[in-house]
Amino acid sequence: MTAQKIHIVGGGLVGTLAAIVLAQRGFAVALYERRPDMRKVAVAAGRSINLALTARGLKALGEVGLHDEVMKFAIAMRGRMLHDAQGNTSLVPYGQKPHEVIHSVSRGDLNKLLLEKAGSYASVEIFFNQRCAGYDLASRHLTLVDEQSSREKTVIADVVIGADGGGSALRHTMSNHVKDFAMTQDTLAHGYKELVIPAAPGGGFLMEKHALHIWPRKSYMLIALPNMDGSFTVTLFLAHEGRESFAALATEADVQAFFAEIFPDAARMMPSLGKDFFHNPTGSMTTVKCLPWHVQDQLLLIGDAAHAIVPFFGQGMNAGFEDCSALGALLETHGADWKSLFPALEKMRKPNTDAIADMALENFVEMHDTVADARFQFKKQVGFELERRYPGRFIPRYAMVVFHPEIPYAEAKRRGEIQDILLEELCAGATTIEQIDWHKAAQLVGDMKF
Numbered sequence: 001m002t003a004q005k006i007h008i009v010g011g012g013l014v015g016t017l018a019a020i021v022l023a024q025r026g027f028a029v030a031l032y033e034r035r036p037d038m039r040k041v042a043v044a045a046g047r048s049i050n051l052a053l054t055a056r057g058l059k060a061l062g063e064v065g066l067h068d069e070v071m072k073f074a075i076a077m078r079g080r081m082l083h084d085a086q087g088n089t090s091l092v093p094y095g096q097k098p099h100e101v102i103h104s105v106s107r108g109d110l111n112k113l114l115l116e117k118a119g120s121y122a123s124v125e126i127f128f129n130q131r132c133a134g135y136d137l138a139s140r141h142l143t144l145v146d147e148q149s150s151r152e153k154t155v156i157a158d159v160v161i162g163a164d165g166g167g168s169a170l171r172h173t174m175s176n177h178v179k180d181f182a183m184t185q186d187t188l189a190h191g192y193k194e195l196v197i198p199a200a201p202g203g204g205f206l207m208e209k210h211a212l213h214i215w216p217r218k219s220y221m222l223i224a225l226p227n228m229d230g231s232f233t234v235t236l237f238l239a240h241e242g243r244e245s246f247a248a249l250a251t252e253a254d255v256q257a258f259f260a261e262i263f264p265d266a267a268r269m270m271p272s273l274g275k276d277f278f279h280n281p282t283g284s285m286t287t288v289k290c291l292p293w294h295v296q297d298q299l300l301l302i303g304d305a306a307h308a309i310v311p312f313f314g315q316g317m318n319a320g321f322e323d324c325s326a327l328g329a330l331l332e333t334h335g336a337d338w339k340s341l342f343p344a345l346e347k348m349r350k351p352n353t354d355a356i357a358d359m360a361l362e363n364f365v366e367m368h369d370t371v372a373d374a375r376f377q378f379k380k381q382v383g384f385e386l387e388r389r390y391p392g393r394f395i396p397r398y399a400m401v402v403f404h405p406e407i408p409y410a411e412a413k414r415r416g417e418i419q420d421i422l423l424e425e426l427c428a429g430a431t432t433i434e435q436i437d438w439h440k441a442a443q444l445v446g447d448m449k450f
C-alpha cells in the first residue's frame with residue numbers, strides 16, 4: 001500500500017518540523033519551498049538572524065529526536081541584561097532555577113538542521129524554488145511557480161498543510177473562498193532593523209555572552225542576542241514615523257548621533273553601524289488572527305500562516321513548533337482521519353495562540369519601558385519569593401510561558417492575570433521584600449482560584 005502523500009507549503013521552521021512529524025508516522029510528504037536550498041546557496045536568514053528557543057520549542061524538537069542536535073549551537077541566556085543611558089548594566093534573571101534559561105539559536109542553522117532531518121526520510125521529497133500561487137479547493141489542484149524559470153505547474157494535492165508564514169498564500173486562498181472566514185491583521189507602528197556587534201578582535205564576546213541584552217528607552221529599545229561566532233545580532237525597535245523614528249534617521253550622521261546619545265555603550269561596539277543601518281531592511285511586525293484554520297479534510301494552516309505574532313515574548317517559532325507537537329499527538333489518536341483531526345487541532349491551538357499573541361503585545365511595553373522600573377523589578381522579586389514558598393501553586397507568568405510547556409498559553413495568561421491582582425495587593429505600600437505581609441500572602445495564594 002502506498003502511504004498517503006501530504007503536501008506541505010513552506011520549508012521554513014514550522015513546515016520542515018511538520019514534515020518530520022508526518023514522516024516519522026509513515027506518511028509521504030512533498031514539501032514546497034519558495035527559496036533556494038539554504039544548505040547550498042546562501043540566502044538571507046529571513047525575519048531575524050537569531051531567535052530565542054524556549055522549553056515549548058525544545059520539547060517539540062525533542063519529540064522528533066533533535067534536542068541534542070540543536071543544543072550544539074544554542075547559547076543559554078540567563079536573563080535580561082539591562083543597559084542604562086550611562087552604559088551601566090544589571091542582570092534581571094528570567095528564572096530562579098539553574099535550568100531556567102532561554103536559548104539563542106541561529107535561524108539559518110536551525111532551518112538547515114530541520115531540512116537535513118526531513119530530507120533524511122526516503123518518504124520526504126523537498127522541492128526548492130517552488131512558490132505556491134494558490135490551491136483550488138474544488139479540483140484539489142495546488143499551483144506552483146518555479147521561481148527560476150517562472151514556469152507554472154499544478155499538482156493534485158488531496159491534503160495540504162500551509163506553513164508558508166505570515167504572508168501565507170494559502171491563507172489568502174482561504175480568505176477568498178471560505179465563507180465566514182474571519183481574519184484580523186494588526187501591524188505595529190514600530191518597525192525593526194537588524195544590526196551587528198562583531199566578535200572581539202581575536203574572537204570572544206564583547207559583552208556578557210549568556211544574556212539577552214536590552215537598552216530600554218521608554219517608547220523604543222535596542223536588544224542583542226549572542227551568536228556562536230562571538231558576535232551579537234542587535235535589533236532596533238523604533239516607530240516608523242515621528243520625531244524619534246526610522247523616518248527621522250535620514251543620514252549616517254543622524255544614525256551615529258542618535259546611537260551615540262541614546263545607546264552610547266552599544267554604539268562604541270558597532271563599527272559598521274552607519275553602513276549596516278542603510279544596507280539592512282526595516283521590517284514590520286504584524287499580529288494575524290484568523291478562523292477557521294482548516295477547510296474540511298483538505299487544507300490546514302499552521303505556524304505563522306495561522307497565527308503570526310509580534311516577537312516580544314520570543315514565542316512565534318515556539319508556538320509554531322507546539323502546533324507540530326499537537327499534530328503529532330493528534331495523529332496518534334485520529335490517525336489519518338483529517339476530517340476530525342484538523343478541527344481538533346484548531347480547537348486545541350487557537351485559544352492558546354490567541355493568548356500568546358496578546359501576551360506578546362503586552363510584553364512589548366514591558367521590554368521597552370517597565371522592565372527598567374524599580375517597581376517592576378520589586379514585583380518580580382516578590383513573585384520569585386512566592387514561587388519559592390508555594391512551588392507549583394504560584395509560578396510567575398513569564399516562567400509559565402517560557403519554562404512550563406505543560407501549561408497551555410491560555411492557562412498561563414489566565415493564571416497570570418489572577419496572580420497579577422494578588423501581587424498588586426501584596427506589594428501595595430511596600431518597597432522592600434521585608435515589608436511584605438507573608439501571612440496575607442499565604443491567605444491570598446490559598447484563595448487563588450484557577
Ligand SMILES: Cc1cc2nc3c(=O)[nH]c(=O)nc-3n(C[C@H](O)[C@H](O)[C@H](O)COP(=O)(O)OP(=O)(O)OC[C@H]3O[C@@H](n4cnc5c(N)ncnc54)[C@H](O)[C@@H]3O)c2cc1C
Nearest residue numbers: 010012013014034052132165303304311314315316317318
Ligand atoms: C524580528 C523577529 C524576531 C523574532 N524572534 C523570535 C524569537 O526569538 N523566538 C521565537 O520563537 N520566534 C521569534 N520570531 C517569530 C518567528 O520568526 C516566526 O514565528 C517563525 O519564523 C514562524 O515560522 P513559520 O515556518 O511558520 O514561518 P516562516 O519562518 O515565515 O517560514 C515560512 C516559509 O515558507 C516559505 N514561503 C512563503 N510563502 C511561500 C509560498 N507562497 N510558496 C512556498 N513557500 C513559501 C518561506 O520562504 C519560508 O521559508 C521572531 C520574528 C521576528 C520578525
